[in-house]
Amino acid sequence: MELPELTILGRQIKNEIVGKQISEVEVANPKCLNMSFEQFQKTVIGKAVKSVESRGKWLFIKLDSDHVIVFNPGMGADVIHFEPGDKLPEKYQIKLTLHDKTGFTIRVWWFCYLHLMPKNKLGEHKLTAKLGITPLDKKFTLEFFKQLLSKRRGNIKNFLVDQKNIAGIGNVYIQDILFNAKLHPKRKISSFAKTDIEALYKSIKSALKESIQLGGLAYEKDFYGNKGGYGKQQFKIAYKPGSPCPTCQTTIQKIKTGSTSSFICPNCQRLNT
Numbered sequence: 001m002e003l004p005e006l007t008i009l010g011r012q013i014k015n016e017i018v019g020k021q022i023s024e025v026e027v028a029n030p031k032c033l034n035m036s037f038e039q040f041q042k043t044v045i046g047k048a049v050k051s052v053e054s055r056g057k058w059l060f061i062k063l064d065s066d067h068v069i070v071f072n073p074g075m076g077a078d079v080i081h082f083e084p085g086d087k088l089p090e091k092y093q094i095k096l097t098l099h100d101k102t103g104f105t106i107r108v109w110w111f112c113y114l115h116l117m118p119k120n121k122l123g124e125h126k127l128t129a130k131l132g133i134t135p136l137d138k139k140f141t142l143e144f145f146k147q148l149l150s151k152r153r154g155n156i157k158n159f160l161v162d163q164k165n166i167a168g169i170g171n172v173y174i175q176d177i178l179f180n181a182k183l184h185p186k187r188k189i190s191s192f193a194k195t196d197i198e199a200l201y202k203s204i205k206s207a208l209k210e211s212i213q214l215g216g217l218a219y220e221k222d223f224y225g226n227k228g229g230y231g232k233q234q235f236k237i238a239y240k241p242g243s244p245c246p247t248c249q250t251t252i253q254k255i256k257t258g259s260t261s262s263f264i265c266p267n268c269q270r271l272n273t
């Protein structure tokens with residue numbers, strides 16, 4: 001789950017739960033909490049939801065007690081809404097029920113964070129305090145992006161997936177973002193021309209916006225269990241090793257970039273220009 005999925009999920013959760021009181025919580029994997037389950041339960045039960053916001057890969061659910069539930073789905077999670085009488089998913093680790101008996105379950109693929117912070121201490125929450133700007137933020141202008149990249153060492157892929165620089169891009173969207181900007185993932189930021197930065201800025205915004213319009217990734221579910229429309233057909237080179245590049249027909253390669261894999265067209269995305 002990356003920015004588009006979390007943006008969509010955040011909007012849908014907001015529409016369903018704001019103004020409602022939390023009446024019951026279940027957490028089968030207390031390791032995802034930053035306190036004991038008993039303490040978590042005691043703090044959230046009876047509190048109403050004031051707002052829901054997403055930032056990068058994180059959701060912030062503000063309560064009227066001035067506490068904030070801070071959620072991150074890790075590799076991914078099915079966060080699914082339910083109405084009274086609905087059949088619940090077979091497997092889930094977290095369930096949150098509201099006073100009107102609606103609520104949602106969370107089935108985590110790998111791990112997740114379900115933290116609770118006092119609002120005035122959110123700045124001390126290590127995992128989110130240093131989160132960078134999201135590319136959908138009004139402040140994320142071309143000028144801002146240029147500033148962000150100036151004097152940076154290192155390669156562009158590492159920079160973009162580091163959530164401290166920009167929040168919300170992971171190993172899925174990065175692939176076509178770099179392809180569309182004709183940049184090799186290992187290109188040094190210091191080697192960028194002005195036109196590279198402009199192309200990259202445009203590419204980041206358009207890939208994320210397109211996915212949000214299509215409902216997010218095709219293999220992820222939204223709050224109502226619907227899969228998104230952004231899949232193989234939208235991917236240009238991502239997860240298509242051995243296929244021809246849509247621009248020049250060169251065979252798409254899968255390469256190692258640090259601990260992650262990247263997909264590139266070796267002709268369109270040259271390391272040395």
Ligand SMILES: [Zn+2]
Binds near residue numbers: 247248249269
């Ligand atoms: Zn190509």
